């Protein structure tokens with residue numbers, strides 16, 4: 305596995321053709337299927353994978369929960385099963401989600417982690433949304449009360465996976481899926497101010513308005529750095545000078561990206577290697593798409609499209625998951641498709657997902673692709689691939705888990 309990614313030898317475009325005769329199961333034949341036929345195949349594969357994910361991570365449900373998180377734990381399984389419910393309306397799936405989240409609730413009760421992806425906010429927020437879908441007012445109220453009991457430690461970092469931004473994202477998730485004032489601005493505003501103040505203090509004067517550190521590094525990516533924090537801030541009510549700082553920070557990143565078009569994983573890092581959601585162009589693309597949607601500025605949509613070109617060229621990673629794998633990179637094209645309506649991006653999303661459908665499990669078995677340290681998890685493993693397949697069914701509603709609202 306010398307190279308980090310497979311050379312992208314996908315055809316630049318394959319037209320969809322109504323097929324009357326069964327074609328051999330090849331990548332090109334998958335790409336030529338009418339969209340609905342491909343969506344059916346992806347759905348069938350996703351539901352099959354979901355069964356494996358459930359039995360490997362949850363089993364009979366009697367085991368105690370060791371890792372409750374969305375990232376590598378069973379909350380990720382609940383998120384996948386909830387997505388399956390939204391597609392099929394199978395009530396067994398909804399009931400299973402409720403059981404899994406209940407176990408995560410017990411397991412995270414004394415956890416000091418507070419974010420959506422790696423902490424208790426994810427458990428309570430997802431629990432509330434699932435309870436709403438189940439029409440269980442009492443349970444909805446319970447999870448909202450639990451969410452509101454979460455206290456942020458004073459030494460909390462600022463990034464998405466473990467920090468303030470990751471908690472604020474959970475607030476936005478509730479406001480989108482329950483009611484716009486479920487978590488009021490008066491609750492979020494002091495946290496937003498802490499994020500802005502800290503960013504201004506660490507910013508290199510005259511160069512970039514905001515900067516943050518996590519474990520001693522000034523990260524740029526979606527998981528631990530600027531892209532992730534800016535992505536969350538754009539959903540907050542900001543003052544005009546704060547809006548300018550967010551825009552200025554994104555402009556600084558665009559101006560200082562690599563010649564290849566990729567983005568450094570941290571400030572001043574000259575190693576142009578990572579094309580992941582967590583580090584590099586893919587996560588930055590999603591943030592730039594958000595900036596284009598929120599601000600409407602052409603400079604951000606153009607930069608998002610340029611970052612998308614890097615992902616097409618170097619994003620067919622030798623890994624499967626959404627954090628640093630082909631599944632996550634597929635969302636770059638779904639996001640650009642939503643922004644631009646350009647069918648070329650839908651084709652590219654099809655290209656990456658058909659590559660996974662056709663080859664991922666074989667490549668993993670042969671040791672040519674890494675199946676993830678947690679091979680059934682949402683962020684590192686096959687859970688993420690199944691989720692991506694389900695999101696391909698209706699691209700307009702596709703959203704990167706825990707990142708796109």
Ligand SMILES: [Zn+2]
Nearest residue numbers: 580582627628
């Ligand atoms: Zn990653």
